[in-house]
Amino acid sequence: MELSNIMxxxxxxxxxLGGSQTHTLEVCKNLTKQISCSTxxxxxxxxxxxxxxxxxxxxxxxxxPCPLSDASDAPxxxxxxxxxxTEKVKNQMRVRxxxxxxxxxxxxxxxxxxxxxxxLGAKHPRSYxxxxxxxxxxxxxxxxxxxxxxxxxxxxxIYIGAHTCVQNAPAAATAGPPPEENLPDVHSLLQSLSSNLxxxxxxxxxELISPFSAAPSxxxxxxxxxxxxxxxxxxxxxxPAFEFEVAAGDVxxxxxxxxxxxxxxxxxxxxxxxxxxx
DNA sequence: TTAATTTGACCGTT
DNA sequence: AACGGTCAAATTAA
Numbered sequence: 001m002e003l004s005n006i007m008x009x010x011x012x013x014x015x016x017l018g019g020s021q022t023h024t025l026e027v028c029k030n031l032t033k034q035i036s037c038s039t040x041x042x043x044x045x046x047x048x049x050x051x052x053x054x055x056x057x058x059x060x061x062x063x064x065p066c067p068l069s070d071a072s073d074a075p076x077x078x079x080x081x082x083x084x085x086t087e088k089v090k091n092q093m094r095v096r097x098x099x100x101x102x103x104x105x106x107x108x109x110x111x112x113x114x115x116x117x118x119x120l121g122a123k124h125p126r127s128y129x130x131x132x133x134x135x136x137x138x139x140x141x142x143x144x145x146x147x148x149x150x151x152x153x154x155x156x157x158i159y160i161g162a163h164t165c166v167q168n169a170p171a172a173a174t175a176g177p178p179p180e181e182n183l184p185d186v187h188s189l190l191q192s193l194s195s196n197l198x199x200x201x202x203x204x205x206x207e208l209i210s211p212f213s214a215a216p217s218x219x220x221x222x223x224x225x226x227x228x229x230x231x232x233x234x235x236x237x238x239x240p241a242f243e244f245e246v247a248a249g250d251v252x253x254x255x256x257x258x259x260x261x262x263x264x265x266x267x268x269x270x271x272x273x274x275x276x277x278x
Numbered sequence: 279t280t281a282a283t284t285t286g287a288c289c290g291t292t
Numbered sequence: 293a294a295c296g297g298t299c300a301a302a303t304t305a306a
Contacts, residue, residue, distance in 0.1 A: 120296085
């Protein structure tokens with residue numbers, strides 16, 4: 001929520017900067033653009049992180065080192081066990097492609113494409129990615145990317161599993177204790193976020209396309225859903241929207257340049273999203 | 279030469 | 293049998 005609040009504040013700043021001198025303001029506008037992109041990336045990172053944390057926590061609640069093959073289980077909760085196969089932690093979000101780009105913005109992780117399939121009834125194929133460090137570190141994180149039928153600048157991205165890799169690990173010098181079951185490094189994530197927010201690489205500063213022109217959101221409509229799900233969007237132009245429904249449908253919807261919506265699909269009793277946001 | 283992508287085959291589910 | 297996810301050989305990029 002803190003990160004999302006940042007996005008809210010940036011949007012207000014953008015509105016304030018709206019109709020003034022058009023010279024030094026461009027710098028500020030570019031800054032806000034970068035901030036929003038960085039925020040979006042950090043949200044993606046944190047999202048995949050808390051999903052993993054929730055899964056691990058529930059595993060700890062079971063107090064069994066081997067939760068799946070635990071035969072001596074008494075009914076701890078009102079476990080409406082669904083023994084079906086797909087017990088994967090998924091996290092779907094809708095992402096707008098980078099400015100003019102043909103692929104979704106970088107989400108902070110390094111991926112390696114391993115497949116592409118035509119999907120029944122879909123206009124565009126679905127691409128399959130796995131973490132680059134799968135073999136070096138055994139990171140089993142995976143994602144699927146598919147261009148939306150309606151808007152070809154939007155992509156549906158599904159993250160499956162969480163990263164257990166360390167991004168800056170250049171292959172352990174010795175075969176020391178492999179970090180097989182370590183948590184993702186939150187500190188490095190925050191550090192990366194911090195540097196992204198402060199650095200100003202003048203190199204990649206594309207033209208700004210006044211993203212949020214009207215309907216500034218305040219802390220009043222925060223948390224509700226003034227999501228303007230318009231359909232008259234022009235190419236490359238974003239509009240304000242901020243849908244944030246957690247209690248009922250665990251759906252986040254942004255219209256802030258990058259993330260448009262996110263949904264968490266977790267097996268029953270595995271993760272309580274309301275407790276996370278609390 | 280190594281690493282990443284492409285692409286049809288393969289295989290488990292439904 | 294069809295669908296979708298993954299493998300892996302061939303190809304391309306770094």
